[in-house]
Amino acid sequence: MKIVIYISSFFVCLTMFAQSNKMERIKVEGNEFVNLAGKVMVFRGINTSDPDKLATDGIWGEEYIQEISKWGATAVRFPVHPSAWRRRGQEAYLKLLDQGIAWAAKYNMYVIIDWHSIGNLKNQLYLDEMYNTTLPETYAFWKLMAEKYGKNPTVAFYELFNEPTMYQQRFGTITWEEWKKINEEIITIVRANGGEGIPLVAGFNWAYDLTPVKENPIEAEGIGYVAHPYPMKREQPWEPKWTADWGFVKDTYPVVLTEIGFCDETAPGAHVPVIGDETYGDAITNYCDDKNISYFIWVFDKQWSPQMYVDDKYTPSRQGKYFKKKMRSYKK
Amino acid sequence: MKIVIYISSFFVCLTMFAQSNKMERIKVEGNEFVNLAGKVMVFRGINTSDPDKLATDGIWGEEYIQEISKWGATAVRFPVHPSAWRRRGQEAYLKLLDQGIAWAAKYNMYVIIDWHSIGNLKNQLYLDEMYNTTLPETYAFWKLMAEKYGKNPTVAFYELFNEPTMYQQRFGTITWEEWKKINEEIITIVRANGGEGIPLVAGFNWAYDLTPVKENPIEAEGIGYVAHPYPMKREQPWEPKWTADWGFVKDTYPVVLTEIGFCDETAPGAHVPVIGDETYGDAITNYCDDKNISYFIWVFDKQWSPQMYVDDKYTPSRQGKYFKKKMRSYKK
Amino acid sequence: MKIVIYISSFFVCLTMFAQSNKMERIKVEGNEFVNLAGKVMVFRGINTSDPDKLATDGIWGEEYIQEISKWGATAVRFPVHPSAWRRRGQEAYLKLLDQGIAWAAKYNMYVIIDWHSIGNLKNQLYLDEMYNTTLPETYAFWKLMAEKYGKNPTVAFYELFNEPTMYQQRFGTITWEEWKKINEEIITIVRANGGEGIPLVAGFNWAYDLTPVKENPIEAEGIGYVAHPYPMKREQPWEPKWTADWGFVKDTYPVVLTEIGFCDETAPGAHVPVIGDETYGDAITNYCDDKNISYFIWVFDKQWSPQMYVDDKYTPSRQGKYFKKKMRSYKK
Ligand SMILES: [Mg+2]
Ligand SMILES: [Mg+2]
Ligand SMILES: [Mg+2]
Numbered sequence: 001m002k003i004v005i006y007i008s009s010f011f012v013c014l015t016m017f018a019q020s021n022k023m024e025r026i027k028v029e030g031n032e033f034v035n036l037a038g039k040v041m042v043f044r045g046i047n048t049s050d051p052d053k054l055a056t057d058g059i060w061g062e063e064y065i066q067e068i069s070k071w072g073a074t075a076v077r078f079p080v081h082p083s084a085w086r087r088r089g090q091e092a093y094l095k096l097l098d099q100g101i102a103w104a105a106k107y108n109m110y111v112i113i114d115w116h117s118i119g120n121l122k123n124q125l126y127l128d129e130m131y132n133t134t135l136p137e138t139y140a141f142w143k144l145m146a147e148k149y150g151k152n153p154t155v156a157f158y159e160l161f162n163e164p165t166m167y168q169q170r171f172g173t174i175t176w177e178e179w180k181k182i183n184e185e186i187i188t189i190v191r192a193n194g195g196e197g198i199p200l201v202a203g204f205n206w207a208y209d210l211t212p213v214k215e216n217p218i219e220a221e222g223i224g225y226v227a228h229p230y231p232m233k234r235e236q237p238w239e240p241k242w243t244a245d246w247g248f249v250k251d252t253y254p255v256v257l258t259e260i261g262f263c264d265e266t267a268p269g270a271h272v273p274v275i276g277d278e279t280y281g282d283a284i285t286n287y288c289d290d291k292n293i294s295y296f297i298w299v300f301d302k303q304w305s306p307q308m309y310v311d312d313k314y315t316p317s318r319q320g321k322y323f324k325k326k327m328r329s330y331k332k
Numbered sequence: 333m334k335i336v337i338y339i340s341s342f343f344v345c346l347t348m349f350a351q352s353n354k355m356e357r358i359k360v361e362g363n364e365f366v367n368l369a370g371k372v373m374v375f376r377g378i379n380t381s382d383p384d385k386l387a388t389d390g391i392w393g394e395e396y397i398q399e400i401s402k403w404g405a406t407a408v409r410f411p412v413h414p415s416a417w418r419r420r421g422q423e424a425y426l427k428l429l430d431q432g433i434a435w436a437a438k439y440n441m442y443v444i445i446d447w448h449s450i451g452n453l454k455n456q457l458y459l460d461e462m463y464n465t466t467l468p469e470t471y472a473f474w475k476l477m478a479e480k481y482g483k484n485p486t487v488a489f490y491e492l493f494n495e496p497t498m499y500q501q502r503f504g505t506i507t508w509e510e511w512k513k514i515n516e517e518i519i520t521i522v523r524a525n526g527g528e529g530i531p532l533v534a535g536f537n538w539a540y541d542l543t544p545v546k547e548n549p550i551e552a553e554g555i556g557y558v559a560h561p562y563p564m565k566r567e568q569p570w571e572p573k574w575t576a577d578w579g580f581v582k583d584t585y586p587v588v589l590t591e592i593g594f595c596d597e598t599a600p601g602a603h604v605p606v607i608g609d610e611t612y613g614d615a616i617t618n619y620c621d622d623k624n625i626s627y628f629i630w631v632f633d634k635q636w637s638p639q640m641y642v643d644d645k646y647t648p649s650r651q652g653k654y655f656k657k658k659m660r661s662y663k664k
Numbered sequence: 665m666k667i668v669i670y671i672s673s674f675f676v677c678l679t680m681f682a683q684s685n686k687m688e689r690i691k692v693e694g695n696e697f698v699n700l701a702g703k704v705m706v707f708r709g710i711n712t713s714d715p716d717k718l719a720t721d722g723i724w725g726e727e728y729i730q731e732i733s734k735w736g737a738t739a740v741r742f743p744v745h746p747s748a749w750r751r752r753g754q755e756a757y758l759k760l761l762d763q764g765i766a767w768a769a770k771y772n773m774y775v776i777i778d779w780h781s782i783g784n785l786k787n788q789l790y791l792d793e794m795y796n797t798t799l800p801e802t803y804a805f806w807k808l809m810a811e812k813y814g815k816n817p818t819v820a821f822y823e824l825f826n827e828p829t830m831y832q833q834r835f836g837t838i839t840w841e842e843w844k845k846i847n848e849e850i851i852t853i854v855r856a857n858g859g860e861g862i863p864l865v866a867g868f869n870w871a872y873d874l875t876p877v878k879e880n881p882i883e884a885e886g887i888g889y890v891a892h893p894y895p896m897k898r899e900q901p902w903e904p905k906w907t908a909d910w911g912f913v914k915d916t917y918p919v920v921l922t923e924i925g926f927c928d929e930t931a932p933g934a935h936v937p938v939i940g941d942e943t944y945g946d947a948i949t950n951y952c953d954d955k956n957i958s959y960f961i962w963v964f965d966k967q968w969s970p971q972m973y974v975d976d977k978y979t980p981s982r983q984g985k986y987f988k989k990k991m992r993s994y995k996k
């Protein structure tokens with residue numbers, strides 16, 4: 001027997017000091033996100049690259065987050081790669097998150113913490129070593145996130161697993177029923193450990209296919225669903241396919257496109273399925289604006305693709321120009 | 333193909349040499365433990381702290397075990413923390429167990445080997461790093477215990493997992509059906525590897541709740557059940573609740589309270605749920621004596637809480653005084 | 665999002681260069697292996713010891729493989745011990761396999777890659793540390809084998825797991841249904857990653873018992889089954905028992921005895937169940953020849969038992985003499 005219950009007042013104080021007065025708890029109401037006054041909230045956000053990568057590059061800092069705010073973002077997504085989490089170490093990585101969350105709050109941006117793995121968690125087969133994780137590590141990560149940031153309203157969203165995929169069975173198989181149970185278990189853990197934010201759940205095909213939600217939704221209240229509808233996931237006209245594949249979910253639940261973006265096929269790092277142009281930009285942003293779907297651009301980095309900027313002065317890339325203009329056009 | 337079958341006569345001899353003539357195989361008969369002559373055996377024992385901790389502190393030795401015997405104990409429980417098991421290394425830790433078992437036999441005390449983890453083995457979420465383990469490690473531990481000590485009658489009990497708990501779902505979920513299957517698999521492994529001792533199975537809520545045993549007992553013969561009814565697990569009057577929560581099991585199966593104990597709220601290390609006084613001591617020992625339930629006091633250490641002694645001379649703590657007197661009052 | 669698709673033309677070229685013109689893709693047709701022309705192929709092969717062991721011993725080289733060919737083998741089996749795989753490291757071990765496959769092709773021998781573990785993969789309990797592996801490691805191994813050698817016809821067979829066994833429950837339990845699903849998942853992974861070779865599936869009792877195949881065969885096309893009918897697995901007369909235990913499978917599916925062999929009880933390393941003599945040799949080879957069952961002798965090493973040769977000049981052991989003569993007697 002050994003139960004130690006204590007209030008970690010030191011951390012609570014630090015967190016409260018860091019957060020702006022303006023941040024408030026975002027909740028789910030029907031198929032929308034709402035603030036405390038019940039106002040519908042739609043987020044247009046930007047993905048940072050991994051805070052660990054930014055710190056290593058010497059870019060991680062308040063200026064970087066401030067720049068994201070200047071581009072019109074009302075939220076940021078921090079993709080935490082499991083390999084970076086292990087390599088930097090929990091304590092050191094938490095310092096990065098503490099900073100990022102505090103800076104985001106200072107510029108009135110909400111935060112998605114994203115466990116950035118790609119593959120089949122059931123079989124532990126992933127796209128690359130950097131995405132390697134295990135079910136217990138994933139549980140433990142979310143337990144810690146809930147303990148550490150669960151009461152902090154700036155951390156509005158917990159994206160439980162970035163891109164579940166069987167990769168045409170290269171990673172073997174997993175059923176929706178199995179995936180559903182894993183997500184439900186994580187949600188249980190998050191909530192039991194004080195996580196008051198909104199869990200976001202992705203479907204197969206690299207966070208694209210939400211069709212099983214129709215018959216068999218996640219059994220939990222107050223959550224949202226995720227899709228990553230990059231340009232090449234479907235042929236034009238996109239809209240009817242988007243609706244059939246994931247857009248229909250918004251009739252019933254909140255939906256967040258935690259990754260959208262495009263680049264030329266000649267752009268550095270261009271790869272399937274991100275090649276596209278402003279036609280895609282117009283289509284996806286109009287689709288989202290029509291339906292109150294929140295979206296986040298991938299990625300605020302000059303190396304990771306599709307880049308949003310191209311040099312040390314944050315000079316926008318082609319998609320950077322498009323989305324900077326678009327995001328700044330929204331009425332705040 | 334590579335099957336090597338050998339009789340490890342060296343270890344067998346060592347083990348037989350170490351054990352006293354007086355120790356005999358304890359078995360389960362109905363709801364009681366019995367010796368070879370069929371006499372009902374009820375154990376009043378004491379928990380050591382982790383042998384690894386005691387060895388590090390320079391306390392591990394025959395005198396320490398002899399002292400426990402002087403306090404009236406007829407059995408000792410060795411809590412093996414998975415982290416200590418890995419840190420010291422299997423070979424070195426086995427030496428500690430070899431010693432402890434031999435000393436226990438010398439003073440006519442039976443032994444519980446206790447795999448001292450706290451948490452949800454299914455999700456690998458634990459109270460603290462020191463309790464971290466995995467299902468395969470747990471299987472392998474018990475396989476080895478059975479191979480090494482399975483024929484040694486001094487090692488009367490195998491406590492398969494100290495305190496299973498979901499911690500109000502902070503460690504996620506596990507059903508009784510799942511927990512039952514894990515325990516049954518360990519029991520199968522123990523027996524197939526020659527373990528002739530008695531497996532002890534704990535219920536959820538930190539080894540407190542045995543209610544599922546009513547409808548769905550472990551499917552194995554010759555086992556016992558465990559509860560850790562510390563003072564604060566329930567409000568007074570305790571007895572009807574104890575009967576409803578775990579005491580009813582004794583109508584059908586042997587029950588061992590492998591941890592009981594109390595301390596003042598001002599005592600060093602005092603924590604939920606161990607705060608209590610002699611009222612509790614009287615209640616729990618009377619309850620056990622009435623029902624032939626064996627019990628073990630937590631813990632024979634001057635640092636771990638609730639302590640049984642307070643200095644290097646084994647001066648009893650408050651609960652130490654109480655239980656020393658109580659245990660010495662039984663007719664041997 | 666990060667999908668990188670590229671054709672690893674460098675490796676493809678290397679592989680094509682390495683393989684002989686004469687090797688062609690072996691396929692399953694009914695209960696037989698056939699070549700492209702539809703000719704039934706029966707393999708009489710030899711087990712190398714672990715390439716890692718041979719490399720450490722300084723024996724790994726073209727001469728060693730050539731010697732196997734001289735003994736009449738039309739195929740070789742490479743037993744990859746999980747511990748050797750991890751110790752040498754994936755990149756270095758792949759070099760050994762690249763070499764072995766190229767040399768085998770040069771001497772017109774097909775290859776079985778064999779994941780050489782012994783035990784219960786479900787519980788991660790194994791005969792010895794050298795056989796330790798996990799389900800994810802096993803999946804990842806076969807994913808890599810399929811990516812690397814999937815298009816190379818020399819690598820005709822993938823033996824998914826050498827010897828599954830509960831060891832009379834010393835390794836706990838696993839049902840055929842569970843084992844079947846594991847094998848089916850590996851087969852799915854192998855094929856999705858381009859593995860065009862033939863998966864070989866073993867049954868319990870150390871790859872001996874295929875009786876569950878009667879009612880509940882692996883649900884996959886184009887596979888074969890494995891048995892290791894060493895002399896002591898059954899009493900004489902062997903044939904009716906062999907038919908009942910695994911031989912009946914050949915009525916419907918291809919069967920490969922990936923390990924047979926014998927030695928005197930006084931031979932170095934002699935152990936259950938390999939003790940036997942030429943009576944066994946005649947019985948098993950006649951049984952196989954009658955039914956077009958392929959077989960592989962264990963093991964072309966002077967230390968591992970039963971040895972096929974006894975010194976640095978490849979002087980045959982007793983079983984070496986027997987099988988060398990036998991294998992050279994077949995018409996090519
Ligand atoms: Mg305890
Ligand atoms: Mg997929
Ligand atoms: Mg073998």
Ligand SMILES: [Mg+2]
Pocket residue numbers: 496497498499500536537538
């Ligand atoms: Mg519990």
Ligand SMILES: [Mg+2]
Pocket residue numbers: 828829830831832868869870
């Ligand atoms: Mg078996």
